[in-house]
Amino acid sequence: MSEKDxxxxxxxxxxxxxxxxxxxxxxxxxxxxxxxxxxxxxxRAAPAETTDAFSLANILLVPWSNRISGGGFRFRGDFHRxxxxxxxxxxxxxxxxxxxxxxxxxxxxADAVLSLSSDGPGPFRYEAEIxxxxxxxxxxxxxxxxxxxxxxxxxxxGFHPWLPRTPDVLLHAPAEGVWLEDQDHxxxxxxxxxxxPQWDFSSPRPLPAQWINNAFDGWSGRAELxxxxxxxxxxxxxxxxxxxxxLYSPDRSADFFCFEPVNHSVDAHNLAPATGAGGLxxxxxxxxxxxxxxxxxxxx
Numbered sequence: 605m606s607e608k609d610x611x612x613x614x615x616x617x618x619x620x621x622x623x624x625x626x627x628x629x630x631x632x633x634x635x636x637x638x639x640x641x642x643x644x645x646x647x648r649a650a651p652a653e654t655t656d657a658f659s660l661a662n663i664l665l666v667p668w669s670n671r672i673s674g675g676g677f678r679f680r681g682d683f684h685r686x687x688x689x690x691x692x693x694x695x696x697x698x699x700x701x702x703x704x705x706x707x708x709x710x711x712x713x714a715d716a717v718l719s720l721s722s723d724g725p726g727p728f729r730y731e732a733e734i735x736x737x738x739x740x741x742x743x744x745x746x747x748x749x750x751x752x753x754x755x756x757x758x759x760x761x762g763f764h765p766w767l768p769r770t771p772d773v774l775l776h777a778p779a780e781g782v783w784l785e786d787q788d789h790x791x792x793x794x795x796x797x798x799x800x801p802q803w804d805f806s807s808p809r810p811l812p813a814q815w816i817n818n819a820f821d822g823w824s825g826r827a828e829l830x831x832x833x834x835x836x837x838x839x840x841x842x843x844x845x846x847x848x849x850x851l852y853s854p855d856r857s858a859d860f861f862c863f864e865p866v867n868h869s870v871d872a873h874n875l876a877p878a879t880g881a882g883g884l885x886x887x888x889x890x891x892x893x894x895x896x897x898x899x900x901x902x903x904x
Contacts, residue, residue: 617714619741620646620901628655629702630718630734632662632765635743637836637901646743646838646901648766648860657702658690661766666701666720666749667728668760668873669866670819670850673790676726677873679758684727694788698764700725701732714738721752729753746896751887758873758884761895762846762866767829767838769853769861774808774830777840777849780822783869789817791870797822803851811861817852819869827863835904840865843896847883865897 612633613624623633633654635647647661657663673695676685686696689703706718715737722730729752737744747761767773782800783791797804797820802812808830825842827849842849842865850870853861868883869875885893 613708613711613716615714615716615736615738617738617741620738620743622736622738622743624716624718624736625660626706626708626718628660629657629663629704630706630720631657631660631664631702632736634661635765635899637741637903639741640903642903644834644836644903645768646836646899648768662745663698663702663764664732664734664745664747665698665760665762665764665864665866666732666747667699667722667730667757669698669762669764669864669868670870671695671697671789672873673788673871674874677758679873680756682755684757686726689725695790696725699728699760702764706734709733727753727755727757728759730759742898742900744896744898746894748892748894749885749887750892751889754889756886756888759887759893760866760868760872760884761893762864763895763897764862764864765899766860766862768831769811769856769858770831770833771856772832773811773861774832775805775811775827775851775863776808776830777820777827777851777863778806778824779820779849781820783819783821785817785870789870791819791875794821794869811851811853811856813856815854817850819848819850819866821848821869823847823849825865829863837902837904839900839902841898841900843894845883845885845893845895846897865895867893867895 846865
């Protein structure tokens with residue numbers, strides 16, 4: 605791939621800066637606060653010259669989020685096969701938008717619009733568009749998908765930012781329930797958050813010391829990430845379509861954690877695909893779904 609093909613789109617409003625990589629899933633290389641003579645990473649910055657989407661600051665989740673079990677899913681009487689798409693992963697994960705090259709439609713000083721036309725994976729045929737914009741330091745991401753398949757299908761959308769994990773980072777993200785997972789990272793049962801008080805983020809609290817990789821539902825769409833020692837916070841304002849968040853971090857020794865606003869629970873395609881349970885968008889031919897999320901930094 606040539607240097608031209610690997611171009612970066614830098615967005616800046618004088619308060620924050622974001623860098624988009626069209627050739628690597630239209631993901632973000634970084635999102636930083638740059639005001640007051642300081643550069644503070646709001647999302648984890650990607651290593652220089654990375655070609656690994658999983659090392660980025662943010663990836664786009666389309667046409668689904670997280671894992672789909674069973675080699676695919678059954679929908680309205682038909683089984684749709686899906687193959688694994690990432691090294692070391694036995695299940696297809698996060699769709700294919702994050703692995704695809706997107707086309708740049710518009711690029712201004714503080715905004716960009718990119719598009720993708722995808723023939724697959726599996727039964728999916730779709731067109732997607734991502735709009736990034738910076739205003740007063742806040743980053744807005746708006747993701748749209750249009751079903752171009754000849755049949756109705758369940759679609760998922762979401763955003764997957766990696767965030768700096770520091771010793772005293774706090775999370776405030778009230779939810780009603782949480783899905784437990786097995787050793788394959790697939791859901792086993794949903795429990796009320798009161799049954800897992802260590803994961804009750806109805807008030808700011810530290811991240812778990814050990815592994816967490818769970819989907820939380822009954823979420824208002826608002827959360828706050830606080831780094832007291834950095835004198836920095838980041839408010840998450842997710843649109844109404846994103847009724848689930850996934851919280852992932854290996855343990856306290858990791859330098860990152862993930863807070864992923866998404867529109868469906870893990871493996872929702874196999875839990876209740878006919879009804880769209882878990883938030884899947886059932887799209888007929890030519891129908892569209894949209895999801896947006898805004899990240900608002902505050903330095904103190």
